[in-house]
């Protein structure tokens with residue numbers, strides 16, 4: 051079965067084609083218009099999706115060497131995300147499904163992130179713990195079976211990627227902050243200062259990153275602009291270390307608690323090499339296997355949606371054409 055995946059939940063317009071064995075194509079158009087605002091502007095995002103979605107789908111077909119009539123199903127993100135942005139992808143998917151007389155299936159964006167792991171590792175079996183850490187979400191999920199997910203912990207305020215973006219804004223390194231802070235942190239001393247790690251109540255697998263962001267702000271205000279400039283990379287490294295310590299410890303604790311020896315990662319923050327190294331080191335100490343998708347499959351992409359959609363469509367599970375955006379959809 052040849053499935054087209056469409057993803058427009060935030061600021062990336064994405065389309066990809068999956069045939070049950072591999073991704074035949076994947077096109078990601080990142081909307082650069084948001085950079086100058088230091089964050090995603092919802093209205094601009096949906097307008098850009100309108101302009102980009104058709105060329106992006108066309109390019110995905112071209113890259114795969116397919117004509118649209120060869121498609122057999124369409125998977126589309128219907129939540130969570132920005133309502134206007136989701137609507138563009140959904141409208142595109144419905145229009146194509148109607149004209150091609152093929153089924154559609156709505157996919158939860160977070161489930162898509164989890165499935166991305168199977169594109170990098172096709173033999174990945176269910177029963178694993180996955181840390182989803184992106185700009186909009188931070189969750190620890192137990193994948194009991196495909197389609198059967200238990201959220202063990204989630205952020206109570208900012209997402210991990212959001213913390214990177216906000217501290218990036220504070221340090222004026224541009225948007226998104228994550229890649230820039232990682233680069234800076236490589237030259238810095240992560241022991242320079244100890245920012246707070248919010249572990250919350252004993253045993254809690256939830257996260258809280260808003261205090262950390264405030265601690266960085268207070269630190270910068272206390273030492274002043276000259277010292278901040280001097281210790282730019284040290285501040286970035288110390289901040290990054292605080293985020294990573296909490297992400298890793300909570301994920302490993304979740305795996306131990308569930309008696310699981312396999313941890314996967316997903317979402318834009320999973321691209322971070324320091325996180326990958328730290329998680330691998332801690333996992334090894336606990337006898338756990340750790341893996342994550344290649345960078346283009348960690349951040350938002352259409353491949354993960356096509357892959358998840360393939361799973362459902364193959365079982366005859368489809369969505370009605372009345373499917374509408376679900377901005378606050380949970381797993």
Ligand code: KG4
Nearest residue numbers: 184185186211226228229318319322349350
């Ligand atoms: O998964 P994603 O592309 O979009 C969402 O669903 O949110 O994740 C984007 C987030 C941004 O907050 C960005 O700063 C963060 O992932 N990110 C990183 C890195 N690359 C992207 N955070 C830390 N280190 C990175 N290398």
Ligand code: ZN
Nearest residue numbers: 184317349350
């Ligand atoms: Zn995402």
